[in-house]
Amino acid sequence: MIRGSHLVVALAVVAGAGVAGASAQEPRRTVADLMQTAGVKAALSAARANEPQAIDDQIRFCEIPAPSFKETARGAELRRTFQDLGLQNVRVDAAGNVVGDRPGAAQRPRLVVAAHLDTVFPDGTDVHVKREGAMLYGPGIGDDCRGLGVLVATIRALKQASVQTPGSITFVANVGEEGLGDLRGMKQLFNNTMKGQIDRFVSIDSTGLSIANVGVASRRYRVTFKGPGGHSFGSFGLANPIDAMGRAIAKIAEFQVPAEPRTTFNVGRVGGGTSVNSIPFEAWMEVDMRSSDRAPLASLDASFNKAVDAAVAEENARWGTPGVISVVKDVVGDRPAGSTSSDAAIVQTAIAVGEALGLRLGLAEGSTDANLPMSLHIPAITIGGGGRGVDAHALTEAFDTTDSWKGTQNAVLLTIALAQK
């Protein structure tokens, strides 16, 4: 996701005269010319007129549970929708990505527009969506059911307006963006399913109207502390894996990180133990670390490893039992850093599209599916799906549909503009 104050740093608001560089002129001309064509006009009015349908789709997709690694049912619904809307060669790849083509006059350039199927909410979460006036309430309603709704609305608008593009477009509803999904959908898409065939990439993720052109790197661990375990009274004096983990967390909580480039850490989940009167034999935690730059993340990673090892040594020393507590650090996420230059044609085109529609789009950084193509030096950005999101990744997640059609129009015009030569 890209929104939420914990993730987004708006680097600049680009509007009007703010981007008057030479590199901005050509995309501006292209977009201005496109705006004059009957097909684009029809597609933009279809996008606006169909917004109630886009919102209905957003709700429908959202009410099908799709935790990371369990996206199959929601994917099947997207597959049906892709087929109904006339995409060609609709297929599900080995990872579970749903892929459908909209051929242009030529095979290349090929634009991929994607939105992710998966959510952070585990099996059993009530995903019923409640509607109150302009507000929608439901886990995942913004991140990324909004993206899926706009993805489908884009396909529908292009179809209704019979838009012909010089280049080709492939639409993807992908797996594995969230949590421990570790971009597995993108890895499959770029390394196998469409290897060497993607020239430009846009992810529609969550809400709002920013353009994320910086991909924040992340590194995630699951750390397991182990010991013999025993009776809390009878075996007292035995080193304790939960205590060792507590020592580690206390050290992590004191880490100092730079504000710029933004660098963050979080102990997100913990578990372990068997009962209140047992010295546990196991404890575990999951830790997430991020930075928009490689070096600070590497240094944070080193501090983390040192802290965990020191915590284990301290717990063993406390009871005079060297080696009793052991630790295993499994890397469960390794998302590459990358960026697309703000001068790049794809970014300038996205800015020009916003200007043409009278929207104020800011550049942002995020940790999204676009990280993977960015790391491969394929022009890539992530845009929001419009509307306003509240409480992403929380059970209280909500979406304000007020003027959300602007996000749909933005996606439609950007898709057309990036399917040009």
Ligand SMILES: [Zn+2]
């Ligand atoms: Zn997301």
